[in-house]
Amino acid sequence: MATLRDVARLAGVDPSTVSRVVNGDQDLVIKEETRQRILKAVETLGYRPNAIARSLRLQRTRTIGLLVPDICNPFFPEVIRGAEAVASEAGYHVIFGNTDDDPAKERRFIDTLLAARCDGLILATAMTRDQTIEYLSEQGLPFVLVNRYTLGTDHYVVTDNLQAGREAVAHLIELGHRRIAHLAGPLFTDTGLSRLQGYRTALREAGITFHSAYVEECDFKEASGYEGARRLLQLDPRPTAIFAANDLIAIGVYRAAAEAGLRIPDDLSVVGHNDIPAATYLHPQLTTIRVPLNEMGRSSARLLVELIERGEATETPVVLKTELVVRGSTAPPRE
Amino acid sequence: MATLRDVARLAGVDPSTVSRVVNGDQDLVIKEETRQRILKAVETLGYRPNAIARSLRLQRTRTIGLLVPDICNPFFPEVIRGAEAVASEAGYHVIFGNTDDDPAKERRFIDTLLAARCDGLILATAMTRDQTIEYLSEQGLPFVLVNRYTLGTDHYVVTDNLQAGREAVAHLIELGHRRIAHLAGPLFTDTGLSRLQGYRTALREAGITFHSAYVEECDFKEASGYEGARRLLQLDPRPTAIFAANDLIAIGVYRAAAEAGLRIPDDLSVVGHNDIPAATYLHPQLTTIRVPLNEMGRSSARLLVELIERGEATETPVVLKTELVVRGSTAPPRE
């Protein structure tokens, strides 16, 4: 592949001149004839600037990393697309990786990105007791948290999970439910924890006693929601409603309910969280909390780019609005 | 951030020696004492090799690109994970991008990757009349096609889509259906086209006349499946079964059927293709063609790495087996 020197030789000029033309610096004045000669040489050789060499020289790669727990959770593709759109508009490209919520994997991936001298990082993987934040701060790498919050930084894009959980459960209470269970997310995540707190808050406000037997901790996957729901549905008295910490867990509830011969919403009301596309594939469609997934990705990328280029972000943290979307999976209890 | 020279200075050795130690070349013998001194210097300075500089020197980035039409289609996250797993095991990292099946976007993304001097490319975006293949060949960049095939290369990982379509439709015919419609994928994709051919083949083999009114072209999304199904369900006589070119389209059929007051499978049988996780979220669960998504990703990465490192691939092309998975969405026609 042709280099700057090849072009220079062909055009009969110095490499530095080619560089000036190729980069199209407005301030520099280049004789039109020279410019044309260079442009022609570029054309004939099919010259393509080497971004690696450029990065080395400029100490800037225009690359950002994006860590997600699991791209197969439909929550994340939407976030990724949002982030990618903004990043690429700003001239950055995104390297992403799955951590499976495994700190060792996360660390390994970050080390790779550090070696690659990426310009910044978006993390959708924060844990409530997180070592990564400190590590990144030490390394001086700009980063932004998305979705999951943790202590140690002011740069994050989240929603109010406590409020969302409270609203979800308040909806069930308004319908007349009293025996409301919760399939919590992992309690090492801020999102899992806050939604649980929202659940407890709503119960307290309604004067309903909290029973720990009505809470099961799951990971954010369908299989785990299914397992948790099976346990909840064997309780006596059985809950008449379940608030699932995310939609995948809620999908697990559907499966467990079907197996137990319970109909939704007649025998069991279900509320999810996130409003992933699959929420409307279900029958009945899932009542859930709508989260602006794409906008989350966009905001986090916007924040990060600002952080990289200006050293500080103007509007941070960002707290996005969520909204309860009532569909067919919730109804008054029958009894 | 510390450099090789910093380490050398601190350890009182030459940069080249540090390089030898850091890269742990087995053939070279380094005095144990020197090695220890260097390792300690690396430690105290928190030295981290600069992958950019290394890439420039070695003319190799250990980076591969992965192009998908749309990461929000649940087909792709699984493929991506498979590819990522193999790639990272082999010491490569993956840069991925969405093309939305827009050739201009695809071209732009490839140019970025070319500038970044990535070592190779996996394309899940091939079209039946594709300019990209030729372009990449010109550029001399190793690449592998996955899922979608097109002319111009022997390096691809696919399934037999014609056979799968034929099997899906044969299943419906065996159940007694005669009025079978098809919601085809985009006919600029090999997958869309081949599944349509499979549909026609199965009809022909059963002596059923092909009616073009029974075929609607969709893109591979739920919304488009819904629209297509609405049109099909208004036909007179109405089809008693639909073969959808993928599961998302099938999900659209469910929605259209529900709106039309038709029950699945009593009033309408549905078969999909791919067996994405959501196929089992549906009620009834979707009869579909299982595609080894993860393995597709793995194979394609394996092929590409081989292509990059050895200049040729031993087992290529790869044609993976699919399998009809009969679930609750297909039954004999009632009439």
Added chain:
DNA sequence: TTGAAAGCGGTACCAC
């Protein structure tokens, strides 16, 4: 308006 040259951070060949 253009050229010369140093240097970004490594690697590897050639000495000693």
Added chain:
DNA sequence: GTGGTACCGCTTTCAA
């Protein structure tokens, strides 16, 4: 067993 050094491809300061 270790040091010296040229070079990967580009940018940028300084000089002419």
